[in-house]
Amino acid sequence: MNELDKQSSVSDEFTRPDAQEASANPVSAEPVAAAESKKTDVSELISVTAVSVDDSGIHLLAVEAAGENAAPAMLKPEDMSRAYHAMSKPELLEALKGIIESGNLEAHKEVALIKQVFYTLHNRQIATEMEAFIAEGNKPEEFSSTPDECEAKMKDLLAEFREKRNAYLEQKEEERRANLEQKQNIIAELKSITEDIDNINLHYSKFQQLQQDFKNGGEVPAGYENDIWKDYQTAVEQFYDRLKMNKELRDLDFKKNLELKNMIVEKAEALALLPDPVEAFRRLQVLHDQFREIGPVARELREEVWARFKEASTVVNKRHQDFFQQRKAAEQENEDAKTALCEKAEAIDYSNFKSFSEWENATKEFLALQQEWKGLGFASKKTNNLLFARFRKACDEFFTAKAEYFRQSKEELKDNYAKKEALCVKAEELLEKFAEKGSLEKMQALQKEWRTIGVVKRKQADEIWKRFCTAVDGFYDARKKLFSGRRDEESENLKAKREVIEKLKAISEESDRKEVIDTIRGLQNEWQNIGHVPFRQKDAVQADYRKELDRLFGAFDLRESRRRMSRFEGEVKKMEGDESRRERDRLVRAIESRRQELKTIENNLGFFNVKSSAGNSMLKEFEKKMQKIKDDIAQINEKIALLDRQKKEAAKED
DSSP states (O other), X not given: OOHHHHHGGGOHHHHOTTHHHXXXXXXXXXXXXXXXXXXXXHHHHOOEEEEEEOTTSOEEEEEOOSSTTOOOEEEOHHHHHHHHHTOOHHHHHHHHHHHHHHTOTTTHHHHHHHHHXXXXXXXXXXXXXXXXXXXXXXXXXXXXXXXXXXXXXXXXXXXXXXXXXXXXXXXHHHHHHHHHHHHHHHHHHHHHHHHOGGGHHHHHXXXXXXXXXXXXXXXXXXXXXXXXXHHHHHHHHHHHHHTXXXXXXXXXXXXXXXXXXXXXXXXXXXXXXXXOHHHHHHHHHHHHHHHHHSOOOOHHHHHHHHHHHHHHHHHHHHHHHHXXXXXXXXHHHHHHHHHHHHHHHHHOOOTTOOSHXXXXXXXXXXXXXXXXXXXXXXXXXXXXXHHHHHHHHHHHHHHHHHHHHHHHHHHHHHHHHHHHHHHHHHHHHHHHTTTSTTHHHHHHHHHHHHHHSOOOOHHHHHHHHHHXXXXXXXXXXXXXXXXXXXXXXXXXXXXXXXXXXXXXXHSOTTSOHHHHHHHHHHHHHHHHHSOOOOHHHHHHHHHHHHHHHHHHHHHHHHHHHHHHHHHHHHHHHHOOHHHXXXXXXXXXXXXXXXXXXHHHHHHHHXXXXXXXXXXXXXXXXXXXXXXXXXXXXXXXXXXXXXXXXHHHHHHHHO
């Protein structure tokens, strides 16, 4: 499990793909993680045995409380979700069975929630079995889950509910069609009595009965509501307006309708203060249905009452529209932010990482991106899961590559330690054979091979190095004692080398290079032919020798540099515009090349560890080379400055 696996379990989004949809549905929504965190409290309080929905939208649960004679409790949708999430699979089956047996075919949302919770538990069980299967060394593609008897029962119950609900919906649709036909007949009869102007007073009771029959007629198929209501309203208004109904009865009916409509308008205006805009919109639709069912009011008040009701409806509708627009904007903002995080994660190039620090720095970047991801809300339902899968893929690929690198590095460190341990054994064997012919070359070969082997674990490095140095130093000390008789010869060699140094000191720095170079070369050859000197004086006499050579060659090089600079000044005067520019560009590139070379040497020195006199000598060579490069850079800068001065002078003359 990588770092994302360890930290994502607290996020609802990581545990429930349909959390976005659920959050938009207040009846059936509750984040899984929240439900699981409260599982113990809910399960201790209630045991669900049946579910139903009343007209107010409140879900009633028959529960068994701690007492034997507990009364039924009413649970809100969020408590309903917690209750289901607290159940086991057998309990969910019993809950679904109870819904089916109760004949509550309107509880499809509860059934969907039961199905969701059941398959969440089912999929977790399969994932657990697969992890155990893979942990035993098996291949993932060979995995086959254990048949689940509960799943088969769940499918049977869902199929049974679906079949009954389909029949129920078909029956409801048939009832709506019958209601439509009945209302059309009522409207036709209303129109018929409207035309009988002479017997209008005799038809008033029948007219009221037809109105009541129309109101009690029930729902009609979708798409016919407005048309059938308009036809009914037209027939009623024609009855009142065209056939000159008794004014007292008409005014009394208008007054009653006005009171009822004013009550509905006041309720609609109060919805503006309801905190939940979605609930306010739902209640407004109910008020609209009630408003349409009430008969007309006086003609002079119709527009006023309707305008007031329309204004209150506009406020609620605007709040409802703004709510979903804001949520859509927030989802788009989250989608853009998550897309940017995916791009950042995918842009981290770890293919060429060569050190543990590089991997650790990249790990910090990925963990920071994961933490930022958790702080973001949901994107749209269409893209949220896709973005998470994309981000998870980038994280998984990184942590898999990191694990593979650490595994290989561990093996490499182990292999390097084994190689160095073998060299220590060989060096210790040579220590016993220090006087044998060829032992020196073998020891030098071991030292050379040691330098080619990579690093080992830090806690083992000092120990193995000390062991090797002990064998090497002991070998050379033993050989030194063996050849102590050569001290006199080394003393004579020391005297001869000092004489060479004195001859070099006698050569003046002002001497012409061509005249004295042969003498210097001869003294160098003489120096090389002189044998070893005492070990303690070796570095000092070598330093004096190098000092004199550096003095002479430095002076020669300085004069040569001045001559080259003088020649360059002459060449600069002959250069024209384009030629001068090309020369300057060449010099700039030369400086960049020298700087890159200097940087490379400095980086190498960062890995260089001085442990012996040979290492000190190599370090001095590096330092001399670095100083030579710095001198070259200074001379090139001087040439560039000369070119720039000439360019300014030429510009002034023009």
